[in-house]
Amino acid sequence: MDIRPILQVALDLLEIDRAVEIAKEAIAGGADWIEAGTPLIKSEGMDAVRELRRTLPGVRIVADMKTVDTGAMEVEMAAKAGADIVALLAISDDSTIQDAIRAARKYGVEIMVDLLSAPDPVKRARELEELGVDYICVHVGIDQQMVGKSTIDLLREVVQVVSIPVAAAGGIDASSGKDAIFYGASIVIVGGNITRSADVTGSARRIREAIDHVEGAGTSRRSLEEEMISIFREVSTPNITDAMHRKGAMRDILPIIPGTKIVGTAITVQTFEGDWAKTVEAIDEAGPGKVIVIYNGSRYVAPWGGLATLSCMQKGVEGVVIDGAVRDVDEIRRLNYPVFASAIAPTAGEPKGMGEINVEIVCGGQVVRPGDYIVGDDCGVVVIPKERAYEIARRAKEVEKNESRLFEEIRRGRTLSEVAKLKKWEKL
Numbered sequence: 051m052d053i054r055p056i057l058q059v060a061l062d063l064l065e066i067d068r069a070v071e072i073a074k075e076a077i078a079g080g081a082d083w084i085e086a087g088t089p090l091i092k093s094e095g096m097d098a099v100r101e102l103r104r105t106l107p108g109v110r111i112v113a114d115m116k117t118v119d120t121g122a123m124e125v126e127m128a129a130k131a132g133a134d135i136v137a138l139l140a141i142s143d144d145s146t147i148q149d150a151i152r153a154a155r156k157y158g159v160e161i162m163v164d165l166l167s168a169p170d171p172v173k174r175a176r177e178l179e180e181l182g183v184d185y186i187c188v189h190v191g192i193d194q195q196m197v198g199k200s201t202i203d204l205l206r207e208v209v210q211v212v213s214i215p216v217a218a219a220g221g222i223d224a225s226s227g228k229d230a231i232f233y234g235a236s237i238v239i240v241g242g243n244i245t246r247s248a249d250v251t252g253s254a255r256r257i258r259e260a261i262d263h264v265e266g267a268g269t270s271r272r273s274l275e276e277e278m279i280s281i282f283r284e285v286s287t288p289n290i291t292d293a294m295h296r297k298g299a300m301r302d303i304l305p306i307i308p309g310t311k312i313v314g315t316a317i318t319v320q321t322f323e324g325d326w327a328k329t330v331e332a333i334d335e336a337g338p339g340k341v342i343v344i345y346n347g348s349r350y351v352a353p354w355g356g357l358a359t360l361s362c363m364q365k366g367v368e369g370v371v372i373d374g375a376v377r378d379v380d381e382i383r384r385l386n387y388p389v390f391a392s393a394i395a396p397t398a399g400e401p402k403g404m405g406e407i408n409v410e411i412v413c414g415g416q417v418v419r420p421g422d423y424i425v426g427d428d429c430g431v432v433v434i435p436k437e438r439a440y441e442i443a444r445r446a447k448e449v450e451k452n453e454s455r456l457f458e459e460i461r462r463g464r465t466l467s468e469v470a471k472l473k474k475w476e477k478l
């Protein structure tokens with residue numbers, strides 16, 4: 051008989067009132083277990099577990115203590131607060147795990163051990179099973195996810211070496227949740243993709259549906275590059291600058307056509323006061339997925355206009371960004387092609403050939419290197435260093451998810467300062 055996979059929702063929030071509300075919505079969508087996430091426990095202590103226990107009778111409560119020492123004491127406090135399962139870290143000493151197990155047996159609760167950051171997680175999983183833990187959690191941490199580490203790859207190794215139930219955690223969504231069950235997990239733990247959704251119940255239901263029907267799972271996953279480009283097309287430049295701690299935005303550069311969006315890698319052009327030879331030669335080096343980024347240095351003489359725009363379109367170039375003037379904007383608007391610039395002027399320069407292509411430039415006050423990622427929308431243009439692009443994409447997605455949740459809370463009648471808990475979290 052197929053055993054129904056467990057959907058555990060991790061309440062990685064800071065306030066218990068919102069956590070309880072989200073928990074109830076998640077249960078309405080098919081969640082089985084509710085986890086007091088580590089951030090919630092750090093913020094509210096064992097009151098978080100008590101309140102979940104009080105408001106969710108009959109629901110299994112997991113306390114993600116991430117215990118790494120004094121195992122028995124932490125298991126006892128969580129058990130007394132109403133937890134059914136207590137989570138420790140696998141990097142704990144064996145003595146911590148063993149004493150936690152003794153306390154768990156005494157209080158009638160179970161032990162889950164999280165492999166997060168374990169040096170040799172497969173070997174440690176085998177050891178933990180021998181020590182007597184009840185569940186193993188294969189977990190790629192939020193920061194590790196941001197740099198592309200995969201929960202599923204590790205899960206496939208761990209399920210080969212243990213026979214106790216295995217949970218999968220770390221950026222799990224409907225697709226990876228389906229894969230996790232397909233590759234042998236019994237539990238999927240989901241945080242942000244449910245708790246930061248504008249529609250918690252709907253998101254939980256989609257993941258419930260996915261893990262209950264795993265046919266077609268294990269399909270080839272997108273490459274990191276495909277995933278990153280897809281995310282950059284979904285998020286906004288404000289989400290990205292938030293993810294970069296308020297950095298990366300070019301100054302005074304806006305779209306000629308409102309509503310246009312560009313995502314691509316930079317082909318840079320350093321030119322002088324309207325000299326358009328190098329800017330036009332850059333088109334020959336560009337193509338789909340490329341953005342031509344030009345430092346022109348003048349707001350009154352344009353190195354770019356309608357003919358260059360048409361040539362770009364013919365080559366499928368993603369878009370053009372100019373620190374300086376652009377002209378023929380009527381033609382550009384008719385062509386409906388994404389050009390971003392800091393000024394509009396009727397005067398063009400000469401094709402003298404001064405300047406360089408694909409060198410490091412400064413555009414809108416931001417350093418731009420060939421290959422850096424460029425994202426532009428109605429709010430402006432942001433440069434993302436190529437070596438951090440995947441991490442920034444994932445972090446920007448988390449920002450977007452969080453904001454969509456705040457929108458929902460405000461739509462339900464709370465003020466922004468209430469949902470942001472400004473009074474509680476102002477810097478002292």
Ligand SMILES: O=C(CO)[C@H](O)[C@H](O)COP(=O)(O)O
Binds near residue numbers: 114
């Ligand atoms: O333990 C955690 C963070 O330390 C989270 O609960 C776990 O990673 C699940 O959250 P998400 O689905 O957002 O990754």
